Amino acid sequence: MSSIAAQFVRRGRKIVAIGRNYSEHIKELGNTRPKEPFFFLKPTTSYVSSGGKIEIPRGIIAHHEVELGFVIGKGGRQISPETAESHIAGYALAIDMTARNMQDEVKKKGLPWSAVKGFDTFTPIGAFIPKSTILDPHDLRLSLKINGITKQNGTTADMIFRIPRLIEHISSIMTLEEGDLVLTGTPSGVGPVAPGDKVECTLADSNGKILDAIDFMAIPRTGGYLFKP
Numbered sequence: 001m002s003s004i005a006a007q008f009v010r011r012g013r014k015i016v017a018i019g020r021n022y023s024e025h026i027k028e029l030g031n032t033r034p035k036e037p038f039f040f041l042k043p044t045t046s047y048v049s050s051g052g053k054i055e056i057p058r059g060i061i062a063h064h065e066v067e068l069g070f071v072i073g074k075g076g077r078q079i080s081p082e083t084a085e086s087h088i089a090g091y092a093l094a095i096d097m098t099a100r101n102m103q104d105e106v107k108k109k110g111l112p113w114s115a116v117k118g119f120d121t122f123t124p125i126g127a128f129i130p131k132s133t134i135l136d137p138h139d140l141r142l143s144l145k146i147n148g149i150t151k152q153n154g155t156t157a158d159m160i161f162r163i164p165r166l167i168e169h170i171s172s173i174m175t176l177e178e179g180d181l182v183l184t185g186t187p188s189g190v191g192p193v194a195p196g197d198k199v200e201c202t203l204a205d206s207n208g209k210i211l212d213a214i215d216f217m218a219i220p221r222t223g224g225y226l227f228k229p
Contacts, residue, residue: 004178005072005179007179008092011179012044012180013044014177015044015180016039016170016180016183017040017041017182017183018161018183020033020038021161022160022187025185025187027188034160040117042117042122043118046097046120048123049125050125052121053216054216054218055119056220056221057221057224057227058225058227060099060102060119062099062122062192063098064095064151064190064192064193064199065098065186067093067186068092068156068203069093069094069125069182070163071091071180071182072088073089073090073131074089075176076176077176078172079176080168081164087167087176088131089130090129091128092127092128092212093202093212095124096122096186097121097122097193098116098122098190099119099122102116115225125214126201126212129212133211134211137163138163139156140204141154141156141203141208142203145199146197146199152187152189153189154186159184159185194218198215199215199216199218200215
């Protein structure tokens with residue numbers, strides 16, 4: 001076991017987030033289905049561990065996107081799909097928080113998404129789950145509740161591009177390193193998180209066994225960036 005991988009929140013160097021990897025989520029946002037995996041980067045400073053606070057920046061409409069993440073245990077570049085699994089150390093339950101109104105504006109202008117996805121606390125994260133715990137990462141249930149009401153409830157079986165293909169694609173562009181987290185996309189049901197909301201997520205196997213559960217409170221961010229459309 002790579003100690004870096006098991007401590008990825010403190011020691012990992014990057015977060016690679018896959019976009020548009022679930023058909024129903026693509027439809028709900030009116031986006032185009034990608035012909036190959038599409039990804040963006042998030043800073044590791046956006047991590048906040050379960051029990052922490054999600055800070056909602058001033059002027060931002062923040063949306064939740066619950067996701068399965070996998071943690072790289074053995075680095076590499078130009079990794080084949082056939083050997084991809086050997087590069088995974090484990091998994092994690094995560095939320096890819098998104099400044100949706102800001103994203104809408106920058107997309108119109110053809111500008112990058114770094115700020116949209118990169119605010120402090122915009123990657124709420126669960127515990128490291130060793131690879132041996134999960135027999136099939138493409139047969140898991142992701143769910144998210146806001147104030148006790150289910151908003152997202154999907155299965156990783158619906159991924160358009162599966163994990164070996166994601167590893168192949170990312171590593172054909174940039175080296176994957178020990179402790180990197182790859183977020184694999186979100187099912188449908190994304191929506192707003194407002195200050196005062198309680199956010200709860202679970203990751204379960206095909207038998208309903210809970211593999212991880214995380215919770216956060218949303219609070220207003222004091223100071224910092226103010227979004228003005």
